[in-house]
Amino acid sequence: MSEITPERVQHLAMLARIALTDDEVQRLTGELGAIVDAVATVQQVATPDVPATSHPIPLTGGMRPDVPGQPLTTEQALAGAPDHDGSRFRVTAILGEEQ
């Protein structure tokens, strides 16, 4: 009944940037299939006349006064980074060879 296949799990994992092992893909296919079947029951009552709620307590605005604050220093912002050059985060190549 479920539409969760190993290929779909593999594709979703790529979209979510998680390099799953083959064993994980197999296990997740079964688990996610069961979960999706269970949560699909929401469709039984979600009729077209019911509006969606995205936020429990609706607020409008939510803007701070436009006054200068104290942002993090460069050192603070870089302090937890795996790699940096003192002023910027350092990462490996952005583009692969095929690009």
Place this chain on the structure above:
Amino acid sequence: MSADLVRLSAAELSTKLAAGEVSSVEVTQAHLDRIAAVDGDVHAFLHVSQDALATAAQVDADRAAGAELGELAGVPIAIKDVLCTLDMPSTSGSRILEGWVPPYDATVVARLRAARLIPLGKTNMDEFAMGSSTEHSAYGPTRNPWDLSRIPGGSGGGSAAAVAAFEAPIALGSDTGGSIRQPAAVTGSVGVKPTYGGVSRYGAIALASSLDQVGPVSRTVLDAALVHDVIGGHDPRDATSIPESWASMAEAARRGASGDSLKGLRVGVVTQLRGDGGGFQAGVSQRFQETLDLLAGAGADIVEVSAPNFEYAVAAYYLILPAEASSNLAKFDSVRFGLRVDVAGGTVEDVMAATREAGFGDEVKRRVILGTYALSAGYYDAYYGSAQKVRTLIQRDFDSCFAQADILVSPSAPTTAFKLGEKLDDPLAMYLNDVTTIPANLAGVPGMGLPMGLAPEDGLPVGLQLMAPARGDAQLYEVGAAIEALLQDAQGGPVWAQAPALATTGGML
């Protein structure tokens, strides 16, 4: 001396500190000793502060110099690891944030410091607050002080176990679908999920932004109220923070404990949350019925109310939460903070995928991939869109219940604490632990968990949940304190006092 100090409530410690009968250093040392003695078994803490005694000494010095101090000044508090702390690692229970020390404090932590409480350390939790047992922590589970072979609930099992094991009088937790109230139920403690927007989320590592709320964990209703007063109120750094001001929760709790708040109170029993369809442990249902009888005896008006769409709450929750989590957890990308796993010759995307594979546990991967699916083109309307509609229906159910009742009650959890490992291989069974607590998060209304006795069949704590209309947090404390007093009179003392003694090692007790 120090063994007695750890059994006092925060309110009692506050009185002794103000009267000069005891110093903050003595109180803090007593709790550090208790942690050293029992936390090897309980594992409530991921990190114990090195600065606690120095912070306490400064409060003592300021008090001696005549400084005006708040009610909880000098009282130690444990902090769930989901909250950013400048001076302690903040991992949210995940390997991907191992050792990360944030460059800022969460607003609630800054408010604790401003009120001169003493941060004791960071408490264990399911990874990114995903779980109901603390077994999904990357750093090993917390154990229930009532029975070390059982779970302390989750995700905030560490904070609940810390107060139940007398390692801290009070703690902070966070509640996305029950992570404060369900651990309170299974450890015989008190916990409150405030109205959504009542307490700032700034600096709380986000799980599901439309559901998350930070709240207090304690052994008494008054202590929870005192903590709520310190951490609550508008924060301009959180755009979802409610701007208006709040009544004092501590005043409400004191009023409830001393007055006759229960007389004429309309107490709504939610049909769908009383386990008539099965799945609730017999001792839970029994204690719940006895509590209703006590309430009726105290003059409350017990009314049956129906919330037919609560049946779909768990399903809606397990679409909305993974959807929001998959987005929130995208920030763990191996670039700005946390773990990086190098891939020889790999691009930044290869490194990112390898890092998230190594840094996330099974439950996090499950939910991130489920959320990615729920938000995919072609499935969005069927899953995420439908779940948002269920959210509307649940809010309407609450509206109709609160038209008939001032406060709603249910058991906090369907069972007492289960064995470690019992539900670990069955994600769906684990999800159903939150059937009673999830509706409040979906609607944004406040909920409180407090103990209502022990289940006769296993001698383990059973929790009562109270829910009030949105912004009705003070009413929750007033009624909660009244029920707490009523139950203690009937039972001859508080539930927490019946916890079995723990083996102690290495401490000074």
